[in-house]
Amino acid sequence: MIPSVLPTYNRAPLSFVSGEGAWLTEADGRRFLDLGSGIAVNALGHAHPALVAALTEQAGKLWHVSNLYQIPQQQALADKLVEHSFADTVFFTNSGTESCELAVKMARKYHYEKGHPERVDIITFEGSFHGRSSAGIAAAGSEKMTKGFGPLLPGFVHLPWGDHDALREAAASDTVGAILIEPVQGEGGIRPLPDQCLKGLRDLCDENGLLLILDEVQCGMGRTGKLFAHEWAGITPDIMMVAKGIGGGFPLGAVLATEEAASGMTAGTHGSTYGGNPLGCAVGCVVMDHVAEAAFLTEVNRKAGLLRQKLEGLVAAHPQVFEDVRGTGLMLGLKCRVTNSDVLAAGYDNLVITVPAADNVIRLLPPLTLSDDDISEALARLDAAASQVEAELETV
Numbered sequence: 118m119i120p121s122v123l124p125t126y127n128r129a130p131l132s133f134v135s136g137e138g139a140w141l142t143e144a145d146g147r148r149f150l151d152l153g154s155g156i157a158v159n160a161l162g163h164a165h166p167a168l169v170a171a172l173t174e175q176a177g178k179l180w181h182v183s184n185l186y187q188i189p190q191q192q193a194l195a196d197k198l199v200e201h202s203f204a205d206t207v208f209f210t211n212s213g214t215e216s217c218e219l220a221v222k223m224a225r226k227y228h229y230e231k232g233h234p235e236r237v238d239i240i241t242f243e244g245s246f247h248g249r250s251s252a253g254i255a256a257a258g259s260e261k262m263t264k265g266f267g268p269l270l271p272g273f274v275h276l277p278w279g280d281h282d283a284l285r286e287a288a289a290s291d292t293v294g295a296i297l298i299e300p301v302q303g304e305g306g307i308r309p310l311p312d313q314c315l316k317g318l319r320d321l322c323d324e325n326g327l328l329l330i331l332d333e334v335q336c337g338m339g340r341t342g343k344l345f346a347h348e349w350a351g352i353t354p355d356i357m358m359v360a361k362g363i364g365g366g367f368p369l370g371a372v373l374a375t376e377e378a379a380s381g382m383t384a385g386t387h388g389s390t391y392g393g394n395p396l397g398c399a400v401g402c403v404v405m406d407h408v409a410e411a412a413f414l415t416e417v418n419r420k421a422g423l424l425r426q427k428l429e430g431l432v433a434a435h436p437q438v439f440e441d442v443r444g445t446g447l448m449l450g451l452k453c454r455v456t457n458s459d460v461l462a463a464g465y466d467n468l469v470i471t472v473p474a475a476d477n478v479i480r481l482l483p484p485l486t487l488s489d490d491d492i493s494e495a496l497a498r499l500d501a502a503a504s505q506v507e508a509e510l511e512t513v
């Protein structure tokens with residue numbers, strides 16, 4: 118008999134009842150160190166007092182009105198995002214996949230309004246992940262996500278990583294209108310795009326009249342040590358997808374754009390019943406107030422350096438288990454030599470949570486607020502997990 122919850126997830130046998138900072142408490146009372154943050158969502162950790170206060174205060178006043186009316190909390194959050202980014206304008210969504218939908222629509226509408234309705238194609242890259250909607254799976258294009266879900270939304274050109282000739286050729290095509298890429302691939306296995314490549318993509322877009330769409334759903338909102346990952350490369354996109362960390366755990370997303378890129382999106386061309394509602398935006402404002410602070414980002418970078426250094430030591434100590442450390446900021450991956458799910462499970466046994474990714478990687482996406490003590494504890498637990506895996510290898 119089918120379970121009452123549609124069985125699309127492979128869930129761990131863990132059920133958390135409360136959280137505080139980087140810690141989660143299981144129903145049986147065990148305390149787990151959370152290096153996953155609900156897949157890069159709980160940027161300020163669990164039950165951050167300022168987020169709890171913002172949510173409960175707003176909950177006592179007004180939850181939802183719809184976008185038929187002014188929403189001051191939404192305006193305030195949009196102003197903060199515009200102030201701290203390349204963007205001139207923001208549309209609020211409820212998730213990363215919904216942000217993908219709008220990014221695709223916005224790019225196509227832009228070219229349509231500029232007199233180029235043929236420029237519908239969007240270049241995307243192997244290993245990418247842009248969500249599970251029809252546009253999201255068609256954009257990523259992998260068989261794993263698309264098989265059985267045809268007909269797929271047309272208009273995506275999938276390229277391998279690093280094939281510059283194929284990229285130049287595709288970018289010059291009359292039907293291509295945009296390039297869509299994650300500055301750091303998350304689901305794909307924590308694969309950062311080198312700054313030089315991001316700069317090269319910006320130039321390529323400028324040369325060919327294309328829009329550069331960045332998917333910062335996972336790598337944005339301070340995760341790499343800058344508010345947005347592309348800032349490291351010193352470039353700006355035309356359109357950017359955001360979600361996850363922006364709501365700190367409240368389902369919230371956004372599409373940020375320049376005035377020019379957004380010029381086709383006039384009244385009536387797009388909408389969302391819930392997107393940018395007072396509850397979500399009240400929380401989002403507090404997240405932004407923390408994450409956009411220079412001192413907060415400095416701390417993220419310091420802690421990222423510490424964690425990375427310790428992880429290098431972990432890899433060196435367990436060469437049978439780990440191959441290398443990859444990633445940037447607090448978006449790190451351990452490439453495994455054994456099956457990554459075995460390391461993940463050993464982590465659960467040792468009360469530390471990580472997140473699987475493609476390419477046999479486990480992801481470390483801790484709350485950006487984790488403490489130095491948490492980092493030491495994380496390493497002790499990961500070390501114990503790796504030793505357990507090694508012991509299991511020897512008994513085979």
Ligand SMILES: Cc1ncc(COP(=O)(O)O)c(C=O)c1O
Pocket residue numbers: 156211212213214215217246247248249299303304332333334335336360361
């Ligand atoms: C880079 C990226 N884009 C889009 C998405 C989709 O976001 P959501 O799951 O909120 O729809 C994700 C989710 O993991 C993501 O990592």
